[in-house]
Amino acid sequence: MYQTVWPGNQQWPLWQRLLFRFLFVYFILMIEPWNLFSSIPGVGYVLNFYTQFVDWLVNSANTHLFKTYKQLVQPNGSGDTSWAYTQLKLYLLLALFICLLWTAIDRKREHYNRLAYWLRIVLRYFLIFNCLGYGFAKVFLQQMPFPSLSQLATPLGDFLPMRLSWMFMGYSDTYQFFSGLMEVVAGLFLFFRRTSTFGTLLAAGIFANVFMMNISYDIPVKLYSLHLLLAAVLLLLFDYKRILHFFFSNRNADSSYLYDVRFPKKWMRIGRIVLKLFVLATGLVMPLVQGLFPGEPPAASSPIPAGLYDVPLFIVNNDTVPLTVSDTIRWRDVVFEKNGRGSVNTTDTIFRQMYRRGYFSTKADSAKQTLAFSKNNWAFQTFDLFTLHYEIPDSNKIILKGKIRNDSVFAVLTKSKRHFQLAERQFHWLSEYNR
Incomplete structure (x- = not known):
């Protein structure tokens, strides 16, 4: 049954309000949910100004505030560059500052159920896009290729741990397909409100494994995989009572109401459907089409036998x-x-x-x-x-x-x-x- 109020307790303790303000600001800054619409013609051009501003802000913070690195290296094949770590420190500092300012201005508010609802939406679709994106890349065997002849000719002891893990995944089409399929399944379950809790549990397990592989094999996507894991954990915390009752207390779990909101105006209801269809097209249909029809031109034949x-x-x-x-x-x-x-x-x-x-x-x-x-x-x-x-x-x-x-x-x-x-x-x- 849909509720006419935003789901959640009507009275939040002080520590919960403080923590929510900090996490809300931090995750919105880090996820940048507006990039979801970058595929719309013209939107990417406008967002490019924001990207340039963030780059200037990060470089300025490194030069005048943190003074940690002589020169920042932009994210490339690695997501753990000096630029990325400076951005992390800057966003943590900004989240703390805005949290304190927000607390001073809005200290009498008793709850943030409306913002919590939208934060859950952002976190869900952040996980959905990554589950489907990484998942389809593995399902179509595009992320980790089979070890090349050059790699086979290299002594095992000369490889770095990251490359060893990449070849381990790429060696088996079956295992790579299976791991990608699990990510796709998690993304599909996250897409629907009734199955979102199960999808979040799957995603948390998947990204916990990914994060552990990244830090265990020195794979340079540690920061991003950590944020994916934290996003899944935060979503589960919104639903922790039901999870504890079902898995640990052997008690009946009540129906989830975290996403049960009836929008009062017709344009809001239509907008919600349009937005969901847009997300379905960009997050599911496009990766599926790209995987089935990669569109890459065949490699030019060479007179040199491989x-x-x-x-x-x-x-x-x-x-x-x-x-x-x-x-x-x-x-x-x-x-x-x-x-x-x-x-x-x-x-x-x-x-x-x-x-x-x-x-x-x-x-x-x-x-x-x-x-x-x-x-x-x-x-x-x-x-x-x-x-x-x-x-x-x-x-x-x-x-x-x-x-x-x-x-x-x-x-x-x-x-x-x-x-x-x-x-x-x-x-x-x-x-x-x-x-």
């Missing part, structure tokens, strides 16, 4: 460079991936160095028989490295020659016979012994 190649001969300036452990320039093996990327087993800093391998991208010109090498940095900027002429005498050999820096280079690459058991995706119902 695979792992040994480098038995490497000549620099007419001098044969022997295969020694201490040499930092010589290539030991080369990987050409199917997507035009690859890596070389060398510590030469001309390449992008990761896990004791140099990573690159290639673009072949079949007419000139040249192979242009480039690299991307952490800011996804592309830099040209060098161009080599190639010859392919047979299916197992590639000859590269040209200049790297100012040195003349001649390299013979032969198809490696190395075998990676991990690439076989083994599975056995019957296992007579541990492998």
